[in-house]
Amino acid sequence: TIAYLNGEFVPLEQARISPLDRGFLFGDGIYEVIPSYAGKMVGFSQHMARFAKGLAAIEIDYKIDRDEWQTLVQRLIDDNRETLGDNIGVYLHVSRGADTRRYHAYPEGVTPTVFGFAFALSAPVKADRHAHPGASVSLAEDLRWERCHIKSTALLGNVMHFQQSVKEGNAETLLYNHQGEITEASSSNVFIIKDGKAFTPPLDNQLLPGITRMLVLECLKIAGIEVSEEVITVGELLAADEVWITSSGKEILPIVKVGDNQIGDGKVGEIWEKVFSVYSEQKFVL
Ligand code: PLP
Structure with missing residues (x-):
């Protein structure tokens, strides 16, 4: 599957982050999961609004451009449909980034790590x-x-x-x-x-x-x-x-x-x- 990491689309197996990433060391990050069916997303705007709120709450300085992210998420869906099928969830994650110290305080001047990948969701059931x-x-x-x-x-x-x-x-x-x-x-x-x-x-x-x-x-x-x-x-x-x-x-x-x-x-x-x-x-x- 094709994933997104820090501005690039890469095969998921090739995506690499630093072990010093605070997402890894502290769970210092915010995530979202957006469902989609036959290429169409559910609640995209609402998910983006919550994502931005979460990042603001923990003071990660990363601005989400709604339209840019819509394109990004849609591409993760479209490029993975052949392997994953019609029911796809997209996981999005912004963590504070890698700091050279393992120190609790929010570090200055680190670049957030931005990651997204697609996974298969189970098919919706019938309303019966x-x-x-x-x-x-x-x-x-x-x-x-x-x-x-x-x-x-x-x-x-x-x-x-x-x-x-x-x-x-x-x-x-x-x-x-x-x-x-x-x-x-x-x-x-x-x-x-x-x-x-x-x-x-x-x-x-x-x-x-x-x-x-x-x-x-x-x-x-x-x-x-x-x-x-x-x-x-x-x-x-x-x-x-x-x-x-x-x-x-x-x-x-x-x-x-x-x-x-x-x-x-x-x-x-x-x-x-x-x-x-x-x-x-x-x-x-x-
Ligand atoms: N509550 C918790 C703790 C969750 O982790 C989730 C989603 O994974 C939800 C509620 C449901 O949220 P949503 O409908 O946005 O998926």
Whole structure:
């Protein structure tokens, strides 16, 4: 596959960075993942806006030119379609760069490392609840840091939470804070449906402002379903009629089991089908 590194397109196997890169030594960087289907990207502008915000939050002086990046990302998709197929995710990463010292302070005068590569995504599923078995997830206390709104490349906390779900044979780990409130999942956001109404936790430092979350909020409005961004307790989650997790790679994944608890009737819900069908139609235009 063809990757992008510091201004050049290179075969991925030939891409090289310094071991002194602070992305490697400290996880000092910001990343994005943009999904695309048959060459068309989902949420490109929204991803770029979040990328720029993240870089500003950690004071990496790198200006993202939206149009330039659109061309760059589109080329990573187009040039890799033959090998990767129609469903492609593009990973973009800017780390602070290589410093000669291993010193915590942000160094002056280093050049950020800019990296992008394409990988195969799984094909989108059909918006048919009878054809979808639903997924199961683990549940754990959120033990990550308190800056989860920043899409940092330092993902060890998320990785450790995700690994729990792997060990338990589940698709993800849903997380709750000290107060027993759902924050998000290790690599996705969470929605519930109760009595025909949708709920998702409000944006704050405890969760990533997911682009899919943002698009799903739009789709709920288009579908005429009332939605509220408000605190969801573990009890409310377990008593929900439907639970979904959302991310660029998973789109909207319906959950039918959380830990040992069955959600609703244990089948994928009607509202998922309705909203996912709107999402499937609207995702390229929102
Ligand atoms: N929350 C976390 C911790 C994530 O890592 C991700 C994406 O990977 C998401 C939520 C979903 O964000 P998006 O919809 O922008 O992919």
